[in-house]
Amino acid sequence: QVQLVESGGGLVQPGGSLRLSCTASGSIVSVSAMGWYRQAPGKERELVAIITRADDANPTTDIADSVKGRFTISRDTPKNTVDLQMNSLKPEDTAVYYCFGKVAHQGSWPSTENYWGQGTQVTVSS
Numbered sequence: 001q002v003q004l005v006e007s008g009g010g011l012v013q014p015g016g017s018l019r020l021s022c023t024a025s026g027s028i029v030s031v032s033a034m035g036w037y038r039q040a041p042g043k044e045r046e047l048v049a050i051i052t053r054a055d056d057a058n059p060t061t062d063i064a065d066s067v068k069g070r071f072t073i074s075r076d077t078p079k080n081t082v083d084l085q086m087n088s089l090k091p092e093d094t095a096v097y098y099c100f101g102k103v104a105h106q107g108s109w110p111s112t113e114n115y116w117g118q119g120t121q122v123t124v125s126s
Contacts, residue, residue: 001106001107002026002027002028002101002103002105003024003025003026004023004024004100004116005025005099005118006022006098006117008120009097009120009122010123011124011125012123013125013126014090014091014124014126015088016089017086018086018089018122019084019085020036020084020120021081021082022036022082022083022101022117023079023080023081024081024101024103024115025080026105027107028103029104029105029106031102031103031104032052032053032103032104032112033053033101034050034053034075034080034082035047035050035062035100036048036049036073036082036084036097036098036099036100037098038095038097038122040092040094047064048063048064048067049071049072049084050062050100051074051075059075066092070086070088072085080101089124090124091124091125094122094124094125096120097121097122098116098117098119099117100114100116100117101116102114102115103115
């Protein structure tokens with residue numbers, strides 16, 4: 001009933017930039033949180049950045065310490081999209097990046113369910 005579709009991954013040299021985008025679609029009533037996680041080979045999936053919608057005028061943003069100052073998350077609430085601008089990329093940023101959404105849809109409202117995108121590969125290498 002809900003799909004998250006990501007785009008924007010690829011190969012980039014250290015110090016370069018990439019922008020990831022994710023759009024949620026389906027029978028959506030509301031999206032209470034939307035963001036990005038990543039999983040490197042042999043490691044657990046970890047939070048990169050997420051925006052919650054406690055108040056659209058003052059959303060709450062949580063960003064991992066490892067990417068603070070380099071990554072920026074932004075969200076278009078009416079369009080149900082979330083973008084991750086990644087600057088000054090490092091080899092340790094190499095991972096599969098997953099879009100995450102906490103969504104109330106027509107079959108679940110008022111309860112929310114967690115949804116994941118299919119993942120997009122980001123490789124930082126010279």
